[in-house]
Amino acid sequence: MSEPKSNKLKARLPRGLADRGAAEITAQRRMLETIRQVFERYGFEPVETPQIEYTDALGKFLPDQDRPNEGVFSFQDEDEQWLSLRYDLTAPLARYVAENFDALPKPYRSYRAGYVYRNEKPGPGRFRQFMQFDADTVGSASMAADAEVCMMAADTMEALGIPRGSYVVKVNNRKVLDGVMEAIGIGGDENAGKRLTVLRAIDKLDRLGTDGVRLLLGAGRKDESGDFTKGAGLAANEIDYVVENLQGGRGFSFNTRSGGVEIHPKSVPPIDNVFSAGLSELDAIEKLCRAAGYDTDRIRIDPSVVRGLEYYTGPVYEIELTFPVEGEDGKPVRFGSVAGGGRYDGLVARFRGEPVPATGFSIGVSRLMAALQHLKKLDSKPEPGPVVVTVFDQDRIADYQKMVAALRQANIRAELYLGQGKFGAQMKYADKRGSPCVVIQGGDEKARGEVQIKDLIMGATLSATKDRDEYLKKQAEAQFAAPEGEVVDAVRKVLARHGVTWG
């Protein structure tokens, strides 16, 4: 039996991946069902695509080299074509729409949930396999599609039990950011790298504050561990311009009370066309949201939202929880956004050569669940366990099995004790399973044509009782005899007593 320890295989879970037990599966199922109902109400229909796609369909080939991006799990097919585990649900949807374009109604409105995979460093709320729930409208360039996505995101958060004010849908527009960068003279292909650095810096506003962002826009920044990050190298006046635009201060300002974006072109560098196009899109989204009764406590324009550095072409959204999430040590845990999305007018076009406008968003179900777990706001009560029919005499197993069958036929979750344990062990088993009650029939009961029903839920309330006699007396109340033929009714009585239901 005892192998040398060094030869024993160690059971271990790869990092960034998680097992899920009954309670979490139940909780996730509830979340998915809630989200599904909201999305259906908005008119979206389900569609499912596989977890594996050709890497080029995901747009995950590295530009110069003939191999996939490191962030995606990839492998080669027999014909040496690269395949990858999907990285999100948007690119596969674009492939699906392009492949089935003629058959689909346009605009095509669909939703889907599934696991996606990222080969990145895991952290709190960051997994290498996680579930997303997406909804997209393909074939509509209307800002109403974008506004609707924001409203649906807000509705979904509230349906999931996150109260108004505890989340916010933040909206920005890539064209605004592009315009700002063009205005300080870093437009054009030759500055693509610099623009990326600027966008990354802006993306860190919530984490580092304006001072940190200023450093990253300029010479660079050293973090608390002493590591240095090279900055974008902008001049002081350029940094001012970018930062002020983040606050809506110079190029334009936001007046949320008027229900629109007020543009104040007071900047020295002129506002260009891209910039003003972005602003009017923001303005349109805001007006639509306000008209539908969604105010700034739910949907808010925030010029610091960057998101999706590559494929987003216009409006971008991000849903954040607005309260701090604390770890078990009391320190704040940084979770990042729990949902996000935007307009990606170019994604389907890659397959079709004609422009196909599209917009959508994605809920990070796993991350949201992890955040709710940290907040202990997740209803993670496991389903009640089965009624356990205990085994007293091994030679009467057929009798016990018959009782189990009768309970199952009555739609009661039930099982025969299949282990080796003695009676005490069987009780422990039932307790651990969360069984509402057990059925007992020993020789005495059999002789009287009875069974004993022991109510474990009621029994559990007796644990405070210290005195042993008192304890035994109360224990007797939680256990009662019933005629052999009325097992089902007797069990039903206990279930009704505690409102136990399954499924």
Added chain:
RNA sequence: GCAGCUGUAGCUCAGUUGGUUAGAGCGCCGGUCUGUGGAACCGGAGGUCGGUGGUUCGAGCCCACCCAGCUGUACCA
């Protein structure tokens, strides 16, 4: 990738200035209770002290390297 911190039982940790057979709580298994879980008491199993090498009469403790984890940072459609 870079930096800092941390690795002792399944989990959370203690372990004195280096000194015999490395501890606790929780959990697990068993018993008290030949037919009753959750309480109580008693007992048991479970460790190459992350790994390798070094210093030393002697290393869980000191040194070097390696590995893993955590945090930050970078990267991350």
